Amino acid sequence: MKFFIDTADLDEIKEANDLGVLDGVTTNPSLCAKIGVKDFEAHIAKICKIVDGDVSAEVVSTTYEEMIEEGRQIAAIADNVVVKVPLIKDGIKAINTFSEEGIKTNCTLCFSPTQALIAAKAGATYISPFLGRLDDISTDGMQLIRDIVQIYDNYGYETEVLAASIRHPMHLLECAKEGADVATMPLNVIKSLLKHPLTDSGLERFLKDWEDLQESFK
Numbered sequence: 001m002k003f004f005i006d007t008a009d010l011d012e013i014k015e016a017n018d019l020g021v022l023d024g025v026t027t028n029p030s031l032c033a034k035i036g037v038k039d040f041e042a043h044i045a046k047i048c049k050i051v052d053g054d055v056s057a058e059v060v061s062t063t064y065e066e067m068i069e070e071g072r073q074i075a076a077i078a079d080n081v082v083v084k085v086p087l088i089k090d091g092i093k094a095i096n097t098f099s100e101e102g103i104k105t106n107c108t109l110c111f112s113p114t115q116a117l118i119a120a121k122a123g124a125t126y127i128s129p130f131l132g133r134l135d136d137i138s139t140d141g142m143q144l145i146r147d148i149v150q151i152y153d154n155y156g157y158e159t160e161v162l163a164a165s166i167r168h169p170m171h172l173l174e175c176a177k178e179g180a181d182v183a184t185m186p187l188n189v190i191k192s193l194l195k196h197p198l199t200d201s202g203l204e205r206f207l208k209d210w211e212d213l214q215e216s217f218k
């Protein structure tokens, strides 16, 4: 399973990358706005240099022609950039064109299995089902992941299931059990994967016993 970090914050990306388990980054316009990104292309270029893996950068156009122009510009930023495209009619058309041009895409804002099926048929590199946002409206986000994994397996689609809008470690656990190819998570969720109180108390005990042993030799 690949781990992506869901942020545009360079310090957070560096911290996750330093752990040695980071496979990529996803950004979106809201995440860029959150940290006040002024020069979008320069900022994405910096992220692409930090991480040895795919970096999703989203178009803000909504018509086919504009998405193609904007997406080509984004694709030229770095070899590891992925053009993130919303799952709308013109977006699907654009993904098809990008696929023919060899430009990697991340089809975003997916909330149904049939949307995911169309994205795969268009040749998306990644599909991003938004797990947490479905849970937020009392809908089973995990069922969406299960359905997409099954549909893609049934037909052998190569589009990778990139579970997005992950809010806590149980989301990640369930996605891993269901076979999602990638999970994109905020830094706090990545760090929370490490935590267990018995690890902390166990280590404290080991270190104390070792210290007592050294003392006994004095």
Ligand code: E4P
Binding pocket: 006, 026, 027, 028, 108, 128, 130, 132, 133, 164, 165, 166, 184
């Ligand atoms: C995915 O690519 C999105 O950037 C992200 O996961 C959305 O998460 P949110 O629902 O927490 O905003």
